[in-house]
Structures are given as structure tokens and as C-alpha cells.
Amino acid sequence: MxxxxxxxxxxxxxxxxxxxxxxxxxxxxxxxxxxxxxxxxxxxxxxxxxxxxxxxxxxxxxxxxxxxxxxxxxxxxxxxxxxxxxxxxxxxxxxxxxxxxxxxxxxADDPAVLAEALLGADEDTALVLERLAQQEELVAFHREELHQTNQGVLALHAELDAAGRAQREAFAAERRARTEAESARRRLTFLADASAVLTASLNHDEIVRRLPELLVPEYARAVDIWLFDGDGDRRAPAPHPAAAVLAARTGRPQYAAGHPGGLPGVDDQPPSALDPGRPLLCIPLPTRRAPLGVLTLSPPGDRWDPDDAVMLIELTRRASIAIDNARRFEHNRDIAETLQRALLTDLPTTPGLSLAARYLPATHGLNIGGDWYDAFRQPDGSLITVIGDVTGHGLHAAVMMSQLRTALRAYAVDGGSPGQLLTRLHTFLHHLQPDLYATAVIARFRPGDPTLTWAAAGHPPPVLRTPDGRVRTLDAKPGAMLGIPLRQEIADHTAPLAPGSTLALYTDGLVERRAQGIDPGIERLSDALGAFGPAELESDLEGSADRILTPLLSDSERDDDVCLLLCHLAA
Structure with a gap:
């Protein structure tokens, strides 16, 4: 249409x-x-x-x-x-x-029809406006809803941002804490290891030598150790920084530099006139009486970390204790060695019989122990040779050894065979020191008698070399140790003694090793004694004693004292 x-x-x-x-x-x-x-x-x-x-x-x-x-x-x-x-x-x-x-x-042209048409158009317009109003309300509702959503999103973004910052700060704090903990662990480990190294030695020169090796280059570029020679002596052969002198006088660590160090427990001082461009940390070596000296350090970089400075001060304190202990030990060791030498008497001179003795103290602890040797004449002209070992180590064992030696000489004045003398020593020690024991072997030489009489109490057996170079161990049944809670009569033993024979008396420190026992050591001693020619023992018994000790004591570390007494009958 x-x-x-x-x-x-x-x-x-x-x-x-x-x-x-x-x-x-x-x-x-x-x-x-x-x-x-x-x-x-x-x-x-x-x-x-x-x-x-x-x-x-x-x-x-x-x-x-x-x-x-x-x-x-x-x-x-x-x-x-x-x-x-x-x-x-x-x-x-x-x-x-x-x-x-x-x-x-x-x-039509009728006004009523036109008016009706106009009203109809207004109705359509009203309907459109109503729909428009509904849409505007819906838009307003959604706008408000969108606004609320946007506010929530903004708030959520703010919370997420705050949470992110907090998490980043927590991560940063954790990293800092982990770094600080690792640094603290590293310092404590170094302090423990360095302390173990310093306290492992009882030689103060060794400690002074090792200290710079421990600190350079990680904690110091250079190290100077100023040790005072005597009590109250603050003079040194070389000039020292003023901060080091002040540290020695006040006993407080000093830091000499052109800027404050900010180190805890350390006083700031002007730069050193000896080296103005280098910061110096001067730490006294403290003791209970007065400082032993001053440790002067220069930093590996521009300056020290405060925690490193605290660790260095503690290490210096421990080093001072180690040096002081080493000096005390060396002093006491020298006194003990002097005492030990004084207790060991000179050997007598006997026609037709040569004697040579050696005593070596243990390398650990004080150089004093219970090992001893002795030789003296009886009223009938016999020569008594003895070697013994008091259990234990130190001053107490040395004093007991001296008493046993004195008692043996007193008993020998009345005469008596080696077994009788050891029996009396056993009774004496048991009543004097019930908790102390000893071992000993006594050999008696009579002028003109071709027989050796000997007795042993818990001691390694003597070794006899005959003139033809053969060596035998005098291992007849010995008595028990001296001082044990047991009544005993120690028997005498005899062996032929031809001219040119050599008898070796010794303590267990010469032949016993923890990993091998005592028997291999006795075999080595027998081999060493049998390797000599007759002329060597006859002409140079002292040198022969040294040549016996050399292969038997090849290791420099000894846990026990060593005694050797050689008795050579002239050919």
C-alpha cells in the first residue's frame, strides 16, 4: 500500500x-x-x-x-x-x-480532528518522557552504584597499597635483621675460633705472632703489638702513637682520627702525629694488675663498624689473658725445671764403671714430674743405681720423688740388697702416701763381682748388652708397684756381668706410646743398644746415650717425662 x-x-x-x-x-x-x-x-x-x-x-x-x-x-x-x-x-x-x-x-479539516491528533501526539510525548524518566532513574541508580563501587575499589587499592608498603617494609626489616644476624654470627664464629687459636699455645711469643695473622686483612690493615717488658715499665724502644700511650695509662681504648669514630666504649682523640692520615684504634691488653701492653690497629677501610670494634676489644681482652697465662706458665715452668734439675744429683765416679744419665721433661704442662735416677755407694763399696717413676705429674709428684730418693739413700746406709731396699720403700710409701704409687728398678754393682744383682717393682725391665753385642731383657718376675695396699717381699735377681757389658735402666716415657704399647718400644731400645760397637760405648758413653734417645724420641711432643741411665762395665 x-x-x-x-x-x-x-x-x-x-x-x-x-x-x-x-x-x-x-x-x-x-x-x-x-x-x-x-x-x-x-x-x-x-x-x-x-x-x-x-x-x-x-x-x-x-x-x-x-x-x-x-x-x-x-x-x-x-x-x-x-x-x-x-x-x-x-x-x-x-x-x-x-x-x-x-x-x-x-x-479532515475539522478542528476537533486536528486537536485530537495533537493530543495523541502529546500522549506519545508523555509516554516517551515517562520512559525517559525511568531511564534517568535507572541511570542515576547505576551511577550511584558505580560511585560506591569506585569508592570501594579506591579503598581497596589504598589498603592494598598500604599492605604492599607494610610488606616491603617487613621484607626490608627482615633482610636487615638477617644481615645483622649473619654479621653477628660471623663475628661470634671468628671470636670463638680466634680464641681457640690463642689459648691453644702456652708460648707467649707464639700468641703474639698469631694475633696479627688472625686480624689481617679482614678486620685490620696493619697490627702493632706493644708489650711492656716489666711491671710499670712504659718505655719502648720505638716511638708509639700518643693514643697508644694514653690507652696504656688509662686502660681505656682510644681512637685517633680526624673524625669521631662513634665506637662504643672508645674515647676519641686527635689524629696521630706519627701517621695523621690513618685512623688508629689503640686497645690496652688488660690484666688484673696492669695492662700488659697495647694493641694498635688500622682499619681495613675508612673506619670500623661499631660492632666490629666491640668484637676487637673482646678479642684483645682474651688475647691478653692468653699472653698473661703463657707468661705465668713459662715462668713456673722455668722454676720447675730448675727445681727438677736440682733434685737430680750428679753421678759418682767409679773406677771400672762408667755412668751416663739423661732426663727430658714432658713437653706438655710444667716441666716437672716424678721420674728420677740416682747412683750412690753403700758402706761395703757396692754401687747402687736406681731409676724410678712416681705416678702423676707436677710439683706433688716431684716432692714425693725427692722423699723416696732420700729414703732410699737412708735405707742403703744400713746395707741390704736391691729387693730389700725396694721392700722398705714400698712400706714407706704406703704409710706416707696411701693414694700415691711408684715404680722403680735398682741394680747393684760389687767391685770384683761378675754378677749383677737387681730388683724391680712394677717398672719396665732393664736391658743388658753383653760384650759380643747381644742384648737381652732382664724380665724376671718383678714385684708389684710401690705403695699399693698389699704386703709384699720383693725378690732379688742376678745376671752374669762380663767386662764390656752395658746395662740400660729407663722409665716408660722412653719406650711407651699410646698407639703401640710398651713392648715395641723396648724392642727399639734393644735394637739401638745392640747397634753400637764395643769401642763406642767404651770411649763415649755420653754420646751413646744421646744417640739412643734420638731414634726413640723422634716425635717432638711427649706426654711423659723420660729418664735413661746407662751403666758400662769397662772391658
Whole structure:
């Protein structure tokens, strides 16, 4: 179906608009779409009236009744008029319903009909406005909802940002704490290891030598140790920084540099005149009486970390204790060695019998122990040779050894064989010191008698070398140790003694080793004694004693004292 209207003025345009609206309503076009159509058509017709000329509005419905179709609207100028050159205007709307538009297309000139059409247009406009109001309310609702969502998102972003900053700060604090803990662990480990190294030696020169090796280059670039030679002596052969002198006088660590050190427990001083460009940390070596000296350090970099300075002060304190203990030990060791030497008497000179003795103190602990040797004459002219070992070590064992030696000499004045002398010593020691024991072996040489008489009490057996170079161990059954809570009579033993024979008496320190026992050591001693020629022992018994000790004491560390007494009968 096609409808057409000729438009030359506003009344024609109004009628055409009303007819279009009625036809759209008849075809079931929704009110909103119908309002959009009539509004667009009104605007276009307004432009046509403004341009002038004659125009034609054509409506063309392409669907049959009861079928959904399309409604085509076109506004075009009529040919031959002033607007003929203008392009046509077209639009299309969908028609959901199909109806008879015959009555809807006629618009009379009756004012009532025009008014009714105008009111219908207002109703469509009101419906559009109502829909618009609903949409505005919906938009406002969604706008508010979006605003609330945005506020929540912003708050969440703020919380996440705050949580991120807190987490970053926590991570940074954890890294700092881990770094500080690792540094503290490193310092404590170094302090423990260095302390173990310093206290392992009882030689103060060794401690002084090791201290710079421990500190350079990690904790110091250079180390100077100033030790005072005597009590109250603060003079040194070389000039020392003023800070070191002040540290010696006050007993407080001093830091000499052009800037404050900020080190805990350390006093700041001006730069040293001896080396103005280098910071110096001067730490006294404290003792209970007075400082032993001053340790002067220069930093490995520009300055020290405060924690490193605290560690260095503690290490210096421990080094001072180690040096002081080593000096005390060396002093006591010298006194003990002097005492030990004084207790060991000179050997007597006997025609036809040569004697050579050696005593070596243990390398650990004080150089004093219970090992001893002795040789003296009895009233009948016999020569008593003895070697013994008091259990234990130190001053107490040395004092007991001296008492046993004195008691043996006193008993020997009354005569008696080696076994009888050892029996009396056993009784004496048991009553004098019930908790102290000793071992000993006594050999007696009679002038003109080709027989050696000997007795042993818990002691390693003597070794006898005959003139032909053969060596035998005098291992006849010995008595028990001296001083044990047991009544015993120690027996005498004899052995042939030809001219040119050599008897070796010794303590267990010469032959016993923890990993091997005592028997291999006795075999080595026998081999060493048998390796000599007769002329060597006859002409140089002292040198022979040294040559015996050399292979038997190849290791420099000894846990026990060593005694050796060689008795050589002239050929």
C-alpha cells in the first residue's frame, strides 16, 4: 500500500505528519518508535518549509495484512519546483502488526480532528518522557552504584597499597635483621675460633705472632703489638702513637682520627702525629694488675663498624689473658725445671764403671714430674743405681720423688740388697702416701763381682748388652708397684756381668706410646743398644746415650717425662 501527500505549507505538513502517525499506529509501531519517527519527520518537514517549494511525502507499506513488514517514508521535492535539486529524505520503521489503514490515512479539516491528533501526539510525548524518566532513574541508580563501587575499589587499592608498603617494609626489616644476624654470627664464629687459636699455645711469643695473622686483612690493615717488658715499665724502644700511650695509662681504648669514630666504649682523640692520615684504634691488653701492653690497629677501610670494634676489644681482652697465662706458665715452668734439675744429683765416679744419665721433661704442662735416677755407694763399696717413676705429674709428684730418693739413700746406709731396699720403700710409701704409687728398678754393682744383682717393682725391665753385642731383657718376675695396699717381699735377681757389658735402666716415657704399647718400644731400645760397637760405648758413653734417645724420641711432643741411665762395665 502506498500513500502520498503534497506539501506546500505548514497545514499540509501538519496533516501529513498526523497521517503518518496514524498509519504507524495502525501498523502497530510502538509508541517510542512512533514518537522518534514523527519527531524526525517533523524536523525534516520543518526544513522543507524553510527551503520553500513543493514537496511530497510518500508512505509505502511492503507487507500484507496480518504479517510483519516495513513502512518506508520518503520526503522528496516535486519536479519542476524550486526545491527540485534537493535530495530526498528517507527512513524506514518496522511494522509489528498489519491493519486496514484506509481510515487512518484521511485527515479532515475539522478542528476537533486536528486537536485530537495533537493530543495523541502529546500522549506519545508523555509516554516517551515517562520512559525517559525511568531511564534517568535507572541511570542515576547505576551511577550511584558505580560511585560506591569506585569508592570501594579506591579503598581497596589504598589498603592494598598500604599492605604492599607494610610488606616491603617487613621484607626490608627482615633482610636487615638477617644481615645483622649473619654479621653477628660471623663475628661470634671468628671470636670463638680466634680464641681457640690463642689459648691453644702456652708460648707467649707464639700468641703474639698469631694475633696479627688472625686480624689481617679482614678486620685490620696493619697490627702493632706493644708489650711492656716489666711491671710499670712504659718505655719502648720505638716511638708509639700518643693514643697508644694514653690507652696504656688509662686502660681505656682510644681512637685517633680526624673524625669521631662513634665506637662504643672508645674515647676519641686527635689524629696521630706519627701517621695523621690513618685512623688508629689503640686497645690496652688488660690484666688484673696492669695492662700488659697495647694493641694498635688500622682499619681495613675508612673506619670500623661499631660492632666490629666491640668484637676487637673482646678479642684483645682474651688475647691478653692468653699472653698473661703463657707468661705465668713459662715462668713456673722455668722454676720447675730448675727445681727438677736440682733434685737430680750428679753421678759418682767409679773406677771400672762408667755412668751416663739423661732426663727430658714432658713437653706438655710444667716441666716437672716424678721420674728420677740416682747412683750412690753403700758402706761395703757396692754401687747402687736406681731409676724410678712416681705416678702423676707436677710439683706433688716431684716432692714425693725427692722423699723416696732420700729414703732410699737412708735405707742403703744400713746395707741390704736391691729387693730389700725396694721392700722398705714400698712400706714407706704406703704409710706416707696411701693414694700415691711408684715404680722403680735398682741394680747393684760389687767391685770384683761378675754378677749383677737387681730388683724391680712394677717398672719396665732393664736391658743388658753383653760384650759380643747381644742384648737381652732382664724380665724376671718383678714385684708389684710401690705403695699399693698389699704386703709384699720383693725378690732379688742376678745376671752374669762380663767386662764390656752395658746395662740400660729407663722409665716408660722412653719406650711407651699410646698407639703401640710398651713392648715395641723396648724392642727399639734393644735394637739401638745392640747397634753400637764395643769401642763406642767404651770411649763415649755420653754420646751413646744421646744417640739412643734420638731414634726413640723422634716425635717432638711427649706426654711423659723420660729418664735413661746407662751403666758400662769397662772391658
Amino acid at each position: 502506498t500513500r502520498s501527500w503534497r506539501i506546500t505549507g505548514a497545514v499540509d505538513a501538519a496533516r501529513a505528519r498526523i497521517a503518518t502517525a496514524r498509519l504507524a499506529a495502525a501498523y502497530g509501531v510502538p509508541a517510542l518508535e512512533r514518537t522518534r519517527l514523527t519527531t524526525a519527520l517533523s524536523a525534516q518537514l520543518g526544513q522543507c518549509l524553510t527551503k520553500g517549494g513543493t514537496w511530497r511525502l510518500t508512505l509505502d507499506a511492503t507487507a500484507a495484512p496480518a504479517e510483519e513488514g516495513l513502512l518506508h517514508i520518503m520526503v522528496s521535492p516535486e519536479p519542476g519546483t524550486a526545491a527540485a535539486a534537493q535530495p530526498p529524505w528517507r527512513t524506514t520503521v518496522r511494522c509489528p502488526e498489519a491493519a486496514d489503514p484506509a481510515g487512518a490515512a484521511m485527515v
